[in-house]
Amino acid sequence: MKASLLSRYAPYLFLFPSLLLLVAFVYAPALENMVYSLFSWSSVRTEQRFVGLDNYRELFANPVFWRALVNNVLYAVISIMFQVIVALVIAAVLVGGIIGPRQRTLFRTAFFLPSILPVTVVGLLWQLIYQPTIGLIDQVLYSTGLQGLSHVWLGEEATVMISVIMVSQWQWTGYMIVLFMVSIQAIPDDLYEALKMEGANRIQQFFHITVPGVRESTLILAIITIFGAFKVFDIVWVMTAGGPNNASEVLGTHMYRSAFRNDVSGYAAAVATVIFLITLAIGAVQIRLQRQD
């Protein structure tokens, strides 16, 4: 009797510590944050004034919020293009036996390397590369006679967001390539050989075998990429802090600035809630898609 009681509750006993930590530091603060978003308050005062949905009204009326949201969507779209589509193609090329095993290792390492660098280092590095006139990009443009294409990459509203986004692609595409390579290598060689005997060229093999074969991983990696794009903060903050003139603002920097620079904590909590709901929706889509398999 005692033994069976123990065996029935033992799993919960083991789960309890991590559950406690999750509730205390994730679920409870997330709910608390939603409550905070209904108040007008400052982090340096104790009184809080209930304002209902005023913070959200202000949020949806704020062009900076919409700018940030559009930037996050752009981040997600370009990240999917590079970190999922381009990464899958490059992974297939590396695994596909077109190049030798030694070159494969070389390229894989080279592509992977940026992902182990700290974001702050990457940000500073690319600030130098993007420098007008003396930066690497402008140097190349000037020396090839293409100075007409030169920009103040991080200083112009038209180019700043795409410039920052491309740094993320440089940093993370190689990481995704390695994940895709693992996934592609799990596909049996027989399938490729059988299709080769049917007369399929490499492109047909890619679409008939590789793409369906990595469908699961593609789905998960795409979702992770979108999550990352909506939660992005560090690289933007390091490189531009959302400037110039909020042109590279994303929801993360908008929230941070509201909370810790402008000291409108209730408003910042509303931004945080919106980010939370967006990622929740993406997570729901992911679970839905996975269940279909």
Next chain:
Amino acid sequence: MSELHLRSATKRFGALTVIDQLDLDVGDKEFVVLVGPSGCGKSTLLRMIAGLEDFSGGELTIDGERMNEVPAARRGLAMVFQSYALYPHMTVAQNMSVGLRIAGEDKAVIAAKVAEAARTLQLEALLDRKPKALSGGQRQRVAIGRAIVRNPRIFLFDEPLSNLDAALRLQMRLELARLHDALDATMIYVTHDQVEAMTLADRIVVMNGGRIEQSGTPEELYERPANLFVAGFIGSPKMNLIEGQSDGNSVTSILGTIRVAARRGPVTLGVRPEHIRKGEEGGGMTLTGRVSAVERLGANSFAYLSLADGSSLTVELAGMTDIRPGADLPLSIPRDKMLVFDASGARVSTGL
């Protein structure tokens, strides 16, 4: 007409020679089985024929045309893989038609060919299923169907029955034999299972260490193995091999002395378990062995005996024998069933 010829076919992986100067001729509508222990090069040879491995040397011709440089898809071959290599996201019909679809064949033609292959293989009810919803035998049939749809000059099979359980293997073996008759096609079949080789082949090619040990009909290989390797490989349980000594005119062993002209020196005598008779009425060489184990299979039994010099002997007995381990069993061996192999392993013509 579909004939295939290999001349001095050679395959090296680095310093390792896997196929060594191999010659092979496969005639039109012939069912040739390549058999040998694992690592003998049989699968590599099949893959070279298929175009999945390059030749390090030698030449492959099909119907007189050199094929070494022709891509796999244009050799007019179809291969059935051990794993079946079915595309998991495609239905049975899509799996069978993938080659035709890639070739841009007309939809009506594709549908007709798939329907015909499905009828031949009794797959009609399964055409809309995905591979994971099929049993092992059904998957195997789909893989064969995919080959049939291509209407190849030659069918290649790479250990196609290895992943099936024993009962299904027997059934598929019969189906393959029937299919060969029905399609009237040339087939090259790789297996390590000598029962498959014996039952399916018009001609068996026994391979070992990248070379052909012997090529011939199942009867030839069974009755007149060219050497010790083939003698030991073909037949289950294995042929009894007994050490002996030749003085030039006769061979002496634990079985006694028989007159045979073999070169002076050590020789090996071979006799199949079913040729050894119980009792001494056989009129051949007689001996007695002590039974160490008995396997009763129903229709026949196998007794494993140890002889006076410690060597062992397997004897096939009819029915469910009542002989028990520990008993002494008198035996006789007809002289004309005795094979003699010289020190190099080659069979000596006994002239008996």
